[in-house]
Amino acid sequence: MAQFGLENDISNTLKLDVPITNAPIARWQRKASSSNMSMNGLSPGKSVNVSQNSSKTPGRTPGRMRKATPTRMIGGDRFIPVRNTKQMEMASFLLTKDNQPKDANTSAAALEQQKALSMALNGCNIEEARILQFSAKPAALPDGQHSALKALYNQTVTPMSNKKTRCISSTPDRILDAPQIKNDFYLNLLDWNCKNTMAVALHNSVYLWDASKGNITHLMTMEQETDYVSSLSWSKDGSYISIGTSDCAVQLWDVEQEKCLRSMASHSARVCSMSWNQHILSSGSRSGQIHHHDVRVADHHIFTLKGHSQEVCGLKWSPDGRYLASGGNDNTVCIWPRVSQGRGEVSTPVRSWDLHKGAVKALAWCPWQSNILASGGGSTDCHIRVWNVTSGACLSSLDTQSQVTALLFAPNYKELVSAHGYADNSVMIWKYPSLTKVADLRGHEDRILNLAMSPDFSTIASVAADETIRLWRSFEEDPSKKPKEARSLRTALCQSIR
Known part of the structure; x- marks a missing residue:
């Protein structure tokens, strides 16, 4: 109702109690007089008494129009802006809020509540509302320049106005063959190291593909035809690769020499997940146990983690090396602390979540937030959940309507990539x-x-049960923002893949 009171005040202020005697004749009165003279057969040059209220300056030509000045806008010539109800209520509040008495006993909680209500109802904090507001400060005047308007209107455009639409190709950049890839949800058969070499396990063999040169290297083949490779993981420096097998062993290979350095046997079932943390190699098996291996010493098995009742199919160390995340076929996600020294067993994780309703194989740590973990559930769950490891809270949950088989964070655009099985068979960003x-x-x-x-x-690589590896170039940075060294490396990679 505040707008009606404001309109009445404006109307009462502009209302005239007595007619203006020396004002020019209104346009509608002149038109009426001209039409009356035409109907009565009178010429415009003859004197006619038009109205008692219409006074004319003697000697002025009848019918000649005088150009009104802006200071004499009255009646129909006055411009009244049209404002909606919300604007009128806001204006009334801003005019009266400074005159309202302030309660000194108002608590901080009450102020926060008022701010929240203002944001919900008005879309802004009413205490900080302004009629006009610059989005950025005007540029400083250059030396010898005295025109403030020139400095104001010669500002450079904001980055938002220069932002270009990113185009993501819906077709893969390249397709590689992966014959005899084992179609098993619980296995981890693909990894890409820091030296731009991709490793893939095809049944009982491991192959390396140099993305810079396009060369393919056959690294190893298991002796028994019935055995198969169940997991792969590169070391952080890219010089060594660990290979988990179905015969319960963990092999450590030197890639440059193409030589098996050692075979570590400690599990009682196949090894389907592995992750490196400096010289500590963690491996998870179908028995539900996680073993820590110190690859520097002969007695490699130093710790056993017992938190899963079924197969451990997901295993990832955090970027800072503080926590180990594990996912299992028992639908749980566990967070384990870093082992500083000693040997033994740990059966109580730091965190344990059981919100997933399917096997948790997909795990990914956020590179720019070391305490953020994303996990994905199998075909009976289909959810992606984001966790805060520090507080233990589930920050968000998304139903993808499809089996989640893998997750990755893309730091170039701060996005999350998910791979899906039944029934989408797609990669989603x-x-x-x-x-x-x-x-x-x-x-x-x-x-x-x-x-x-x-x-x-x-670029992300996806390997599927259709025996293909597809490369998706979806996160290429803006060339203007990349340093020259990175630009030349990217060009070489692009030429080799294509």
């Missing part, structure tokens, strides 16, 4: 942390098993 879909990359004819990311974070 999500904006983090809102988890709004950015792209849906389709092309695989069967479920995707694993994901891997290139060392420059521009």
Whole structure:
């Protein structure tokens, strides 16, 4: 109702109690007089008494119009802006809020509540509302320049106005063959190291593909035809690769010499997940146990983690090396602390979450927030959940309507990449942390098993049960923002892949 009171005040202020005697004749009165003279057969030059209220200056030509000045806008010539109800209420509040008495006993909680209500109802904090507000400060005047308007209107455009739309290709940049890839949800058969070499396990053999040169190297083949490779993991420096097998062993290979350095036997079932933390190699098996191996010493098995009742199919160390995340076929996610020294067993994790309703194989740590973990559930769950390891809270949850087989964070654009099996068989890109879909990359004819990311974070590789590896160049940075060295490396990689 405040707008009606304001309109009445304005109307009463502008209301005239007596007519203006020396004012010019209104346009509608002149038109009426001209039409009356035409109907009565009178010429415009004759004197006619038009109205008692219409006075004219003697000697002025009848019918000649005088140009009104802006200071004499009255009646129909006055411009009244049209404002909606919300604007009128806001104006009334801003005019009266400074005159209202302030309560000194108002608590901070009450002020926060008022601010929240203002944000919900008005879309802004009413205490900070302004009629006009600059989005940025005007530029400083250059030396010898005295025109403030020139400095104001010669500002450079903001980065938002220069932002270009990012185009993500829906087709893969390259397709590689992966014959005899084992179609098993619980295995981890693909990894890409910091030296731009991709490793893939095809049944009982391991092959290396140099993405810079395009060369393919056959690294090893197991002796028994019935055995198979169940997991792969590169060391952080890219010089060594660990290979988990179905015969309960963990092999350590020197890639440059193509030589098996040692075979570590400690598990009682197949090794389907592995992760490195400096010289500590962690491996998870179908027995539900996680073993820590110190690869520097002969007695490599130093710790056993017992927190899962079924197969450990997901295993990831955090970027800072403080926590180890594990996911199992028992639908749980566990967080384990770093082992500083000693030997023994640990049966109580730091965190344990059981919100997933399916096997948790997909795990990914956020590179720019070391305490953030993303996990994905199997075909009976289909959810992506984001956790805060420090507080133990589930920050967000997304139902993808499809089996989640792998997760990766893309630091170039701060996005989350997920691979899916039944029934989408696609790679999806999500904006983090809102988890709004950015792209849906389709092309695989069967479920995707694993994901891997290139060392420059521009390309992701997906291997699927259709026996193909597809490279998706979806995160290439703006060339203007890259240093020259990175630009030349990216060009060499692009030429070799294509």
